[in-house]
Amino acid sequence: MRRRTDQPHGPSRRNLLTATGAAGLAGLAAGAGAGHAVAEHRLGQEHGHALAPARSRAGDRDGMPPALLSPTPSQVQMVAVDLRAEAGGRTREAARRVLRTWSREIGALHEHGLHTRVEGAPTQGLFPASLGITLGLGAPLLDRAGAGDRIPPHMEEIPAFATDRLEPGWCGGDLLLHVGAEDPVVVSSAVGHLVGAVAGDVRPRWSLSGFQRSAAAADDPAATPRNLMGQIDGTVNPHASDPLFGPQVLAAHPEPSLAWMDGGTYLVVRRIRMLLDDWYSLDPADREAVIGRRLSSGAPLGGVAEDDRPDLAATGEDGAPVIPRDAHIRLAAPGNTLGARMLRRGFNYDLGWDTAGRRQAGLVFTAWQADPRTGFTPVQRALDEGGDALHPFVRHEGSALFAVPPVRDGDPWAAHDLFPG
Secondary structure, eight states, X not given: OOBOOOOOOSOOHHHHHHHHHHHHHHHHHHHHHHHHHHHHHHHHHHHHHHHHHHHSOOSOBTTBXXXXXXXXXXXXXXXXXXXXXXXXXXXXXXXXXXXXXXXHHHHHHHHTOGXXXXXTOTTTTOOOTTOEEEEEEOHHHHHHTTOGGGSOGGGSOOOOOTTBOOOGGGSOOSEEEEEEESOHHHHHHHHHHHHHHTTTTEEEEEEXXXXXXXXXXXXXXXXXOBOTTSOBOOTTOOOTTSTTHHHHHSOOOOSGGGGGGTTOEEEEEEEEEEOHHHHHTBOHHHHHHHHTBOTXXXXXXXXXXXXXXXXXXXXXXXXXXXXXXXXXXXXXXXXGTXXXXXXXXXXXEEEEEOTTSOXXXXXXXXXXXXXXXXXXXXXXXXXXXXXXXTGGGEEEEEEEEEEEOOOBTTBSOOHHHHSXX
């Protein structure tokens, strides 16, 4: 691969201003009023559309967890916690207590906002920001609570992959809070309130905040966002209105013991650090070859538009595949993964630099699916075994799997169905 060695060319800002001269500057000043009027008119047209997510409520609709609703929030924080109780009856009691408290508080936050629950809350004066809170359950908690027969086989442990660099402290968890909104103050305040409300029964295991570009900042709020590698991330995701959304994303459990998860979904969370200095040292054409898509449009190599189906059989004049054999999208394609599909949502994270000067930034990757055994696992295995060209530029450092039950009558848990006794 080629390393980027070229330097930008063109006039400097100083030379440009000098060349412009007084007459040019005067012309710019004269046209400023007209330009401002045009910009103001455009903003007026887009104002309502861009700001709508920040001023509306999300909550839960149609029985689906808020995290599956569109549009995707620009801010998210995920917190995994473990119950302090070790096993048996005390674990069941603590789990019921935590879920009952969270169900009550989440309903109030969705409906009225934190400022109605906490005097002097930092969210005073803020719109709802599409606050949506989703809960997940880890298999270890069910096992310790004596409900092993209610653990779906879909929750078997994700296998180890050769390219994993997992840190135990960034993996697993009994329960997950997935909090999303259009404002970081709304997200942070909700997380702090919910964790504090059950502090006597839980201890945080790991936490990570993520972000996307905001709708208000985007030229096209409906466009697929980009990650910190500059790549459009989340192309060809299933939508709730698509016929295949249910089979791909929502679980089907006719068994009585697993009825609590019928219509729910399974969430895989991966903490993926990006080696951004190495990535951006590549020539742009080589970055495109690694992924198999154009940087400018997200179109697959050989295609025109982002949603074009990748032509994996296409070859160039030299006989080589247009989409390289180790390109990320080739290896992850359904034809290479036994038809595996899932709803993928990625959020950037950026924790700055550590004491050794290493950038701590990357992707909070979330995959929502009907069954991880036929969704996430075969895709990751194909990438792992196929020598994904992206692997030298990323590190999978955290991993967790949670069951996310459907929302029934405003209660995402129906705790009495989960724990016996």
